[in-house]
Structure formats: structure tokens, C-alpha cells
Amino acid sequence: MSHNSELNSVKTNQPSALEPYNLFTTDPVLKNALRLEGASTRINDLENFGAKVGSVETFEWGHQSNRHSPELVTHDRFGKRVDEVHYHPSYHSLMKLSIESGLHCSHYGSAPGDGGYVARMAKMFMMAQVEVGHGCSISMTGAVLPALRDQPSLASIWEPRIRTNSYDYRLINPAEKSxxxxxxxxxxxxxxxxxxxxxSTAAPAPEEGEDCYHxxxxxxxxxxxxxxAFLVLANSPRGLSCFLVPRVLSDGxxxxxxxxxxxxxxxxxxxASxxxxxxNAKGWIVGEEGRGIPTIIKMVNATRVDCTTWAAALMRQAVAQAGWHVSNRSAFGKTLVDQPLMANVVADLEVEVEAASHMIFRLAGLYERSSLGEQEANLVRIGSAVAKYWLSKRSIAVVSEALECVGGNGYVEESILxxxxxxxxxxxxxxxxxxxxxxxxxxxxNRSPNTMESFLVEISELGNGHPEINKNIEMLKKLPSEQLKEVNARRLVELMAKLWSSALLISRGEQIVADAYISSRLSNDWGNQFGSLPANLALKDIAQRAVPGRT
Ligand SMILES: Cc1cc2nc3c(=O)[nH]c(=O)nc-3n(C[C@H](O)[C@H](O)[C@H](O)COP(=O)(O)OP(=O)(O)OC[C@H]3O[C@@H](n4cnc5c(N)ncnc54)[C@H](O)[C@@H]3O)c2cc1C
Structure with missing residues (x-):
């Protein structure tokens, strides 16, 4: 027996890789959250997507596309400018999978309330767990439409080019692309x-055609x-305006x-960033001249919801890796997850992720239905900002603690952490x-007090009369103007986020998870780090929920 095979036969106590696994069927929250937001009929498709995204091959694309960064090629060998970026084939494979699965635009074909946007967000959530970097262009491509539709003449040309499920990365005339x-x-x-x-400036160039600027x-x-093409902000004679600027013009x-x-x-x-x-690049005006910010903000609002979803996705993947590791590795004679303090850490992380997942799918449902009523529109206006602030911040702490659960292996590049x-x-x-x-x-x-009213209605309905929720609602109703000062903005948003999370868990989550969240985050029986939940909670049961497929 060679030295190597001797080593290989030693019981290493090293867990196997968490792949392949189905990111949809093993998620303790996803199915229920989607059902509650109107996407029940999409479940079969999402199950298939969960298996595809969780394959060994897709995880490998994720690793390779990050190990081999894109390269800028400014000139060809004859000195002519080409301005191309070369990507690793794995990046193209990820892009192809996402585009063919409609992550950029599938929701545009469905009516508000039929779950199309929510289901698309679930795909985004799963894909981002495996590789999130390529999601940037996927997100922007779909998000451009609400802004572009401010200029129907451009939308009629570009919308069909965007709403296809074909990935074509050639730098050629857009009219010739699939x-x-x-x-x-x-x-x-x-x-x-x-x-x-x-x-940046934009000078009218009527000689180049209607609505054209340099x-x-x-x-x-x-x-x-x-x-x-890009939507670009630049100053034209009437002020800051939004322009569509193609990389290759219609003459090639x-x-x-x-x-x-x-x-x-x-x-x-x-x-690549x-x-x-x-x-003197040619650009065509989008929307009213001088109203560039309100136009482009329609795009930013859409990408904001996507990047908030990515924050929740990073948390779910990190905690899935942690849950998998601690249930397959032992120390001091016990599986790690059976060590009381590790159970506390993993349970504390899981509580945070489940709250995040409920929040993001609630937001997705509201976003999808935002044209249907004032309550939904107000909640999207305020909820997307609350969620963006909170989940982005929480994911930094959650991923870091989950990484530590995996010990030294978590610090090594071969793991995804x-x-x-x-x-x-x-x-x-x-x-x-x-x-x-x-x-x-x-x-x-400050601008529209209705938004706070809508928020309180949401919390009250979801909170089911829970005393801790009611106490905070009363407090927010009488919010002193002092609390609405800039210096206090983070405190206020954090409270709103914790209240929303608590209320969502009360009505949609498991009781043990809701109890843990509320007693720690809202009632403040908590330390400064994860792993400091009160000992009387169902820590082991909650920790088990972090292990993919255990619920
Ligand atoms: C990887 C990456 C990719 C990006 N891609 C794009 C892209 O494709 N297109 C694009 O247009 N941009 C892109 N950006 C830019 C990004 O949107 C900006 O970095 C971001 O909006 C912040 O702007 P800034 O960097 O100028 O920071 P600043 O605006 O200077 O802000 C610095 C800090 O000041 C804080 N701050 C600002 N105003 C206030 C205030 N009134 N009170 C208190 N604090 C305040 C901010 O919160 C921030 O923490 C990208 C950035 C990164 C890192």
C-alpha cells in the first residue's frame, strides 16, 4: 500500500463537500415563503432549478469564474482600440444558465400577483448562493426596462433584445444579436x-438623428x-438627464x-467593474430632459431589491455550509452540532437567516403587486430601503460567524466561504x-407620513397581537420628532427591520424560531455576538434547521 493510499484510508473526520444538493427542496423556508407570496404554481420549476444550480458542475463554475478574473484588452496586436473584456468560460456558462432560466426578465411576462416576479427572485436567491458576481449584469439587464419605457421609441427597439432567453456575448451590432x-x-x-x-456632459446632436446627444x-x-448598452447620467442643457448609450452603433x-x-x-x-x-459618444435621451435622476432611479430601485436578495442568499449559503460541517464533524467525542455552545451559535445564525428569507420574499411579493394598491406601493417604498440596509449589514456578520463554524477549512479558498x-x-x-x-x-x-402608517398596518397584521410587537407599534406611533433626525436614522431603521422580521416570523415562521428571534433581537436578551441566545430556547432543534434537508 502506498503512503498516499494509507493516508486516504485514515478516518479523517473531514466532512464531504456539500454538493450536489438541491437548494430549493433542502431550504427550510423557501417553499412556504413562496406559497405565501402567490408563487405556488411555480414550485415544480423551482425544484428543478434548485437541483441544477446545486450541481457539482455549477459550483465549479462559481469557483473557476472567481479564480480567473476577467481581463481588459484595450488594443489589438496592431494597436487598434478594441475595448474588450475577456472572461473565463465558467463565467459564460453561469451567464448562459441564468439567461436561459429567465433570471433577468421572466417576470415581465406575468401579471402582478401571479407569482412571476417572486419565482424569478427565488431563482436569483438560489443562483446567488452558488455565484453572485455574474448576477450584476443579469440584474441590470432586467432592471433597465422600467426606466427605458419612459422613452417608448427606444423601448420598442431594445425591449425585444432584452427579453430573450439567449446569451450572446459577442461585441457586434446589437440588431444582429440573439x-x-x-x-x-x-x-x-x-x-x-x-x-x-x-x-459628464451631453450636447444635442440633431444632425445624428432625433433625440441624439454627444x-x-x-x-x-x-x-x-x-x-x-448603458443607461448613463450626463448634464444636457436642461440639467441632469438619462441616456441610452450603446457600445456598438447600428452601422456596426x-x-x-x-x-x-x-x-x-x-x-x-x-x-468586471x-x-x-x-x-463624444452617441447617446439617446431616455425620459424627460433634465429629469435624469427620477428616470434612472426606476432602474436602481429594481437592482436594489436584487442586491438585497443577494445579501439574504449569501447568508443562507454560509449557514448551510456551517450546518453541514458541524453535523458531520466531531470534536471532544461529540458531533460539533451536539456541543451545546455550537448549537447556540448555529441556532442563532439560522434564526437570522430565516428572518432574512421571509423578509426578502415578502418584499418580492409586495414589489410584484406594488401597482395594485397604495398599501403595497408604500410598503415597497419604505420596505425595500429597510431591507436593503438591514440584510446587507447582517450578512457581513452572519457570513463571518458561519465561516468560523467551519474552522480552518472555512478560511481556505477551496471552501466557498x-x-x-x-x-x-x-x-x-x-x-x-x-x-x-x-x-x-x-x-x-418625512415626505409622506402614510408610509409609516402602512408599515404599522403590516406589522400589526403579521404580528398577531404579540405583546412585544404591540409595545413597539405604540412606541412608533408616538415617535418623537427627535427620532426622525438624520443622526438617529440607523437606530430607527434597525428597529423597523427587527420589528418586521419578528412579525414575519410570528405569522409565517416556526414558533421556535420566532420565539428565539423575538426574545433576543426585540426583547434584548442577547449578547453582542452570535451564540448568545438564552439557554432555555430550543437551540438544538433550531440548529438542525441549518443543515440542508433536515426539515
Ligand atoms: C464593485 C462595485 C461595482 C459598482 N458598479 C457600479 C456601476 O455599474 N455603475 C455605477 O454607476 N456605480 C457603480 N458602483 C458605484 C457605487 O454605486 C458607489 O460606490 C456607491 O453609490 C457609493 O458612492 P461613492 O463610492 O462615490 O461613495 P460616497 O458617495 O462618497 O459615499 C462614501 C460614504 O459616505 C456616506 N454618505 C454619503 N452621503 C452621506 C450623507 N449625506 N450622510 C451620511 N453619510 C453619507 C455613504 O453612505 C458612504 O458610506 C460600483 C461600486 C462597486 C464597489
């Missing part, structure tokens, strides 16, 4: 949160620069757009950083 991708360029060096600081300036961040020539650099990022490595310069860990802070930066989002909640509350 499917197009879209991105956005808002952020400049001077400011990303404060878009009024944009300095754009000049830079964008400090433009992700997925291989997209076929490349627009005057130079990719200057790719960012060397902490994570999100499969996705670039610095771009526009030098380092990638999830590096990914987590991003959701709290793009589509509105933490403070900006907290201030956005405040703005909504």
Missing part, C-alpha cells in the same frame, strides 16, 4: 451617492462593461467609449450605501 445585456453608469469620481455632482466625460464605476462601428481600467476589487471577482471614458465573506460588504455599498439608504427611509417618512 440577446443583449444592459448596464448603468452613474457614479463619477466626484460622487456616487450625490449624483448631482455628475460632471456624451463626454467619465464614469468611475461601470460594472459589466461588456454590456451592449464602436461608439466612442474607452474602457480605461478594471477595478482590483476585494471580492466580486467574476464580475471598469472605469470608462466617453468622448472566503468568497462569500469578500462578497458580503458589497451589497451595503452599491445601489446606495448604508447611510444613504437609512437617510432614504427618513426621507420617505
Amino acid at each position: 440577446g443583449c445585456l444592459l448596464g448603468m453608469g452613474l457614479t463619477e469620481r466626484q460622487g456616487g451617492s450625490d449624483l448631482r455632482a455628475n460632471s 456624451l463626454t466625460g467619465h464614469k468611475w464605476f461601470t460594472s459589466a462593461p461588456m454590456c451592449d 462601428t464602436q461608439n466612442s467609449i474607452s474602457l480605461m481600467r478594471l477595478k482590483d476589487k476585494l471580492g466580486n471577482r467574476s464580475n 471598469s472605469e470608462i471614458e466617453y468622448n 472566503p468568497r462569500l465573506y469578500r462578497e458580503a460588504p458589497l451589497n451595503s455599498i452599491w445601489e446606495g450605501a448604508g447611510n444613504v439608504i437609512a437617510l432614504d427611509v427618513l426621507r420617505a417618512l
Whole structure:
């Protein structure tokens, strides 16, 4: 027997990889959350998707596409500018799977309330657990439509190019492609949160055709620069306006757009994020001139819900990995999950993830139905900001603690955890950083008090008269104006998030999970780190829920 095979036959106490596994059927919350938000008829399709996404092959695409980052090729060998980004084949495989599964646009074919958007979000949630970086262009491509429809002449050309399930990454005339991708360029060096600081200009160019402008300036961040077109903010004579800027023009020539650099990022490595310069690039106005921010915000609102879903997805995947590990590894004579303190840690993480999952699918349902009533619209306005702030922040802490549950292996690249860990802070930066989002909640509350009323109705209905919920509702009803000051914005949003989570768990979750969440997060019987739940809770049972397939 060789030395190697001797080693291989030793009982290593190393769990096998958690793959393949079905991300849908093994999730303790997903099916119920979808049923409650009107997506029951979509369950079969989602089960199939859960198996496909959880295959060994898809996980491997996730690893490879992040190990081999995209490369910028500015010039060809003859010195001619080409401005291309080359991706690893695994990235293309992920994109193909997502596009063919309609993650970018499947919801546009369905009526509000029939579960189309909710089901699409469930796919996004599963896919992001395996690889989230490629989701950036998937999300932006679908999100562009609500903004683009402000300019029907453009929407009629581009909507059919977007709403196909065909992935075509060639840099050619968009009219000749079987499917197009879209991105956005808002952020400049001077400011990303404060878009009024944009300095790019757009000069009318009627000689080029109706509604055409020449754009000049830079964008400090433009992700997925291989997209076929971007919505770009620039100053035209009537103020900041929104433009559709294609990479390749209808005559097949490349627009005057130079990719200057790719960012060397902490994570999100499969996705290219670039610095771009526009030098008299041709762009076509979208919406009313001078109303660029309200137009492009329609796109940002949609991508915001997606990136909030990614935060919840990172948490679910990290805790699934932790649950799997601690139920398949022993220390000091016991399986780790049977060690009382580990049970507390994993239960505490699981409680957080289940609350996050319920919140994100509730938000998805409300978003889908937001055109149907004022209550839904108000809740989306305020709930998407509350969820974005809260889940992005929670995912950073959850992923970090889950990584530790896996011990040294969790710190090693071959496990998925380092990638999830590096990914987590991003959701709290793009589509509105933490403070900006907290201030956005405040703005909504100050501008239309109806939003708080709608929020309290939601909490009251879901909270089923729970005394802790009622106490907080009374407190919010009499909120002193002091609490609506900027300096207190995070405190207020955090309370709202914990209340919403608690109410959702009361009406939709398991009793043991709701009890644990409320006693710790709302009644403050909790420490500063995960693993400090009160000992009288059903810790072992909750911890078991973190192990994929145990419920
Ligand atoms: C990987 C990645 C990809 C990206 N892709 C794109 C893209 O495709 N297109 C695009 O347009 N942009 C993109 N961005 C840019 C992103 O949207 C911005 O970074 C973000 O909006 C923040 O803007 P900023 O970096 O200019 O930071 P700043 O606006 O300078 O903000 C810095 C900090 O100040 C805080 N802050 C701002 N205003 C206030 C205030 N009034 N009170 C208190 N605190 C405040 C913010 O919360 C933040 O924490 C990307 C960013 C990253 C990291």
C-alpha cells in the first residue's frame, strides 16, 4: 500500500463537500415563503432549478469564474482600440444558465400577483448562493426596462433584445444579436451617492438623428462593461438627464467609449467593474430632459431589491455550509452540532437567516403587486430601503460567524466561504450605501407620513397581537420628532427591520424560531455576538434547521 493510499484510508473526520444538493427542496423556508407570496404554481420549476444550480458542475463554475478574473484588452496586436473584456468560460456558462432560466426578465411576462416576479427572485436567491458576481449584469439587464419605457421609441427597439432567453456575448451590432445585456453608469469620481455632482456632459446632436446627444466625460464605476448598452447620467442643457448609450452603433462601428481600467476589487471577482471614458459618444435621451435622476432611479430601485436578495442568499449559503460541517464533524467525542455552545451559535445564525428569507420574499411579493394598491406601493417604498440596509449589514456578520463554524477549512479558498465573506460588504455599498439608504427611509417618512402608517398596518397584521410587537407599534406611533433626525436614522431603521422580521416570523415562521428571534433581537436578551441566545430556547432543534434537508 502506498503512503498516499494509507493516508486516504485514515478516518479523517473531514466532512464531504456539500454538493450536489438541491437548494430549493433542502431550504427550510423557501417553499412556504413562496406559497405565501402567490408563487405556488411555480414550485415544480423551482425544484428543478434548485437541483441544477446545486450541481457539482455549477459550483465549479462559481469557483473557476472567481479564480480567473476577467481581463481588459484595450488594443489589438496592431494597436487598434478594441475595448474588450475577456472572461473565463465558467463565467459564460453561469451567464448562459441564468439567461436561459429567465433570471433577468421572466417576470415581465406575468401579471402582478401571479407569482412571476417572486419565482424569478427565488431563482436569483438560489443562483446567488452558488455565484453572485455574474448576477450584476443579469440584474441590470432586467432592471433597465422600467426606466427605458419612459422613452417608448427606444423601448420598442431594445425591449425585444432584452427579453430573450439567449446569451450572446459577442461585441457586434446589437440588431444582429440573439440577446443583449444592459448596464448603468452613474457614479463619477466626484460622487456616487450625490449624483448631482455628475460632471459628464451631453450636447444635442440633431444632425445624428432625433433625440441624439454627444456624451463626454467619465464614469468611475461601470460594472459589466461588456454590456451592449448603458443607461448613463450626463448634464444636457436642461440639467441632469438619462441616456441610452450603446457600445456598438447600428452601422456596426464602436461608439466612442474607452474602457480605461478594471477595478482590483476585494471580492466580486467574476464580475468586471471598469472605469470608462466617453468622448463624444452617441447617446439617446431616455425620459424627460433634465429629469435624469427620477428616470434612472426606476432602474436602481429594481437592482436594489436584487442586491438585497443577494445579501439574504449569501447568508443562507454560509449557514448551510456551517450546518453541514458541524453535523458531520466531531470534536471532544461529540458531533460539533451536539456541543451545546455550537448549537447556540448555529441556532442563532439560522434564526437570522430565516428572518432574512421571509423578509426578502415578502418584499418580492409586495414589489410584484406594488401597482395594485397604495398599501403595497408604500410598503415597497419604505420596505425595500429597510431591507436593503438591514440584510446587507447582517450578512457581513452572519457570513463571518458561519465561516468560523467551519474552522480552518472555512478560511481556505477551496471552501466557498472566503468568497462569500469578500462578497458580503458589497451589497451595503452599491445601489446606495448604508447611510444613504437609512437617510432614504427618513426621507420617505418625512415626505409622506402614510408610509409609516402602512408599515404599522403590516406589522400589526403579521404580528398577531404579540405583546412585544404591540409595545413597539405604540412606541412608533408616538415617535418623537427627535427620532426622525438624520443622526438617529440607523437606530430607527434597525428597529423597523427587527420589528418586521419578528412579525414575519410570528405569522409565517416556526414558533421556535420566532420565539428565539423575538426574545433576543426585540426583547434584548442577547449578547453582542452570535451564540448568545438564552439557554432555555430550543437551540438544538433550531440548529438542525441549518443543515440542508433536515426539515
Ligand atoms: C464593485 C462595485 C461595482 C459598482 N458598479 C457600479 C456601476 O455599474 N455603475 C455605477 O454607476 N456605480 C457603480 N458602483 C458605484 C457605487 O454605486 C458607489 O460606490 C456607491 O453609490 C457609493 O458612492 P461613492 O463610492 O462615490 O461613495 P460616497 O458617495 O462618497 O459615499 C462614501 C460614504 O459616505 C456616506 N454618505 C454619503 N452621503 C452621506 C450623507 N449625506 N450622510 C451620511 N453619510 C453619507 C455613504 O453612505 C458612504 O458610506 C460600483 C461600486 C462597486 C464597489
